[in-house]
Amino acid sequence: xxxxxxxxxxxxxxxxxxxxxxxxxxxxxxxxxxxxxxxxxxxxxxxxxxxxxxxxxxxxxxxxxxxxxxxxxxxxxxxxxxxxxxxxxxxxxxxxxxxxxxxxxxxxxxxxxxxxxxxxxxxxxxxxxxxxxxxxxxxxxxxxxxxxxxxxxxxxxxxxxxxxxxxxxxxxxxxxxxxxxxxxxxxxxxxxxxx
Amino acid sequence: xxxxxxxxxxxxxxxxxxxxxxxxxxxxxxxxxxxxxxxxxxxxxxxxxxxxxxxxxxxxxxxxxxxxxxxxxxxxxxxxxxxxxxxxxxxxxxxxxxxxxxxxxxxxxxxxxxxxxxxxxxxxxxxxxxxxxxxxxxxxxxxxxxxxxxxxxxxxxxxxxxxxxxxxxxxxxxxxxxxxxxxxxxxxxxxxxxx
DNA sequence: AGGGTGCTTGACACAATGTAAAGTTGACAC
DNA sequence: GTGTCAACTTTACATTGTGTCAAGCACCCT
Numbered sequence: 001x002x003x004x005x006x007x008x009x010x011x012x013x014x015x016x017x018x019x020x021x022x023x024x025x026x027x028x029x030x031x032x033x034x035x036x037x038x039x040x041x042x043x044x045x046x047x048x049x050x051x052x053x054x055x056x057x058x059x060x061x062x063x064x065x066x067x068x069x070x071x072x073x074x075x076x077x078x079x080x081x082x083x084x085x086x087x088x089x090x091x092x093x094x095x096x097x098x099x100x101x102x103x104x105x106x107x108x109x110x111x112x113x114x115x116x117x118x119x120x121x122x123x124x125x126x127x128x129x130x131x132x133x134x135x136x137x138x139x140x141x142x143x144x145x146x147x148x149x150x151x152x153x154x155x156x157x158x159x160x161x162x163x164x165x166x167x168x169x170x171x172x173x174x175x176x177x178x179x180x181x182x183x184x185x186x187x188x189x190x191x192x193x194x195x
Numbered sequence: 196x197x198x199x200x201x202x203x204x205x206x207x208x209x210x211x212x213x214x215x216x217x218x219x220x221x222x223x224x225x226x227x228x229x230x231x232x233x234x235x236x237x238x239x240x241x242x243x244x245x246x247x248x249x250x251x252x253x254x255x256x257x258x259x260x261x262x263x264x265x266x267x268x269x270x271x272x273x274x275x276x277x278x279x280x281x282x283x284x285x286x287x288x289x290x291x292x293x294x295x296x297x298x299x300x301x302x303x304x305x306x307x308x309x310x311x312x313x314x315x316x317x318x319x320x321x322x323x324x325x326x327x328x329x330x331x332x333x334x335x336x337x338x339x340x341x342x343x344x345x346x347x348x349x350x351x352x353x354x355x356x357x358x359x360x361x362x363x364x365x366x367x368x369x370x371x372x373x374x375x376x377x378x379x380x381x382x383x384x385x386x387x388x389x390x
Numbered sequence: 391a392g393g394g395t396g397c398t399t400g401a402c403a404c405a406a407t408g409t410a411a412a413g414t415t416g417a418c419a420c
Numbered sequence: 421g422t423g424t425c426a427a428c429t430t431t432a433c434a435t436t437g438t439g440t441c442a443a444g445c446a447c448c449c450t
Contacts, residue, residue: 008396026305028437042397044439107305110221110298146380154367155381163358172349185341186350189384203427223406237428239408 009046012036013060016053020100027104029053051114058101058118065097071129080137081192085184087133088160091126092180095165102162123157130156137191144193152191159187204241207231208255211248215295222299224248246309253296253313260292266324275332276387280379282328283355286321287375290360297357318352325351332386339388347386354382 015035019027029050033040047053062068070093074086095102102122108115134152137143143152158164160183168174174182210230214222224245228235242248257263265288269281290297297317303310329347332338338347353359355378363369369377 029439030437038396039398041399041440045396048439050438103305107302110302151377154363154369155377157367158359158362161358161362163356164353167353167356168349172352174349182346182350186385190381194389224408225406233427234429236409236430240427243408245407 008036008038008042012038012043012046012053013057016057017061017101020057020104023100023103049112049114051108051112051118054101054105054108054115055118058098058105058122061098061101065094067094070094074129075132077136080133080140080142081188083136084133084156084187084191087129088184088187089180091129091160092165092183093176095162096169096176099162099166103166106162126160127153127157130160134191142192144191147191155190156187159183159190203231203233203237207233207238207241207248208252211252212256212296215252215299218295218298244307244309246303246307246313249296249300249303249310250313253293253300253317256293256296260289262289265289269324270327272331275328275330275335275337276383278331279328279351279382279386282324283379283382284375286324286355287360287378288371290357291364291371294357294361298361301357321355322348322352325355329386337387339386342386350385351382354378354385 012032016027016032019025019031019035025031029043030040032053033043036043043053047056070090071087074083074090077083077086102119105115105119109119110116131149131153134143134149134156137152138149143149147155165179168182169176169179207227211222211227214220214226214230220226224238225235227248228238231238238248242251265285266282269278269285272278272281297314300310300314304314305311326344326348329338329344329351332347333344338344342350360374363377364371364374
């Protein structure tokens with residue numbers, strides 16, 4: 001049987017997630033507590049700080065949304081370009097899920113080392129995906145000759161940043177599908193030698 | 196003769212600028228006051244809030260660094276592609292100058308409407324530059340046929356974001372010259388139809 | 391009945407912004 | 421010299437949000 005403690009922890013994580021996604025509010029500790037149906041102080045019995053709560057929430061979202069399974073598909077692609085496309089679909093399609101928590105973590109970046117490290121970790125994971133896609137393209141002999149693998153990885157990495165997604169989808173009014181298609185085209189134009 | 200008041204205001208703006216560029220500290224109001232050689236309260240006699248101080252500092256930097264003259268050159272370019280290159284040089288070369296204040300304004304974005312508007316204004320100005328470059332390319336008949344001018348502007352705009360510059364130059368270790376060259380190449384690959 | 395876990399209530403420390411009020415100093419007018 | 425005005429100082433306090441601390445309650449288990 002799941003203990004009450006586990007239930008409460010789950011309720012806290014879900015409440016945090018909800019508050020961060022429904023983006024009108026700033027999700028202070030007292031807001032989260034209220035949404036989870038406990039007192040603000042009880043929150044600190046489960047999570048020692050706001051930063052740790054946010055980090056735990058990302059892990060929670062990752063496991064619910066099964067990020068690993070999403071990325072698995074891109075790893076099994078045959079050609080380099082197919083891998084690039086699959087990776088952009090997997091990560092680009094994941095961004096909307098984590099957009100709220102991502103904004104919250106980035107907002108704490110300057111004031112909290114723990115939050116900064118959690119966010120950097122996540123970004124490094126994305127970078128590894130970019131690296132693998134670039135390597136696959138290079139192994140096919142399709143990488144633009146003027147690009148090193150490092151440079152190409154850097155470029156792909158910034159193209160796939162959450163900030164760019166925000167600007168295009170939120171500020172410019174692109175649909176998610178348009179975003180994915182245009183970024184695929186852009187990445188291909190940026191990295192792949194024209195035959 | 197310049198009054199003492201004007202002198203102090205200038206000293207405050209310079210101190211703010213310096214603190215924001217030398218990026219170890221968070222530039223609180225008390226830090227800025229100390230750097231300007233006045234009391235924290237005197238700061239509020241000149242600027243009613245931190246947001247207004249930061250906004251005034253951007254205007255100060257703009258006038259000292261003469262952003263208008265920089266952009267003038269890109270407007271006088273003959274071909275669309277030359278205009279694209281000149282604009283990327285002008286804006287991309289300006290980013291390092293305003294990086295500190297930009298980060299400070301963005302950090303206040305969520306909590307302060309005034310700061311958010313000032314930052315958005317700045318970004319809209321950049322967007323107009325992108326729009327003009329895209330239009331010039333389109334008028335030359337060199338815009339990729341699958342791109343509308345709006346879509347092309349959106350893409351160029353995100354490529355030239357300060358966040359992307361930060362990642363490439365600060366995190367990935369690119370030099371400013373490499374950044375400008377690679378972004379030119381990337382923008383061209385993204386927007387210009389291959390002959 | 392006793393004991394422990396999970397929670398509540400209430401109080402407080404701390405940092406940073408912003409407000410308010412009274413006092414100081416120096417220049418300039420007359 | 422006295423008055424006055426502007427710029428600045430010092431001190432104090434309000435506010436918001438994070439995080440700490442301590443006492444107590446309520447339910448479940450054996």
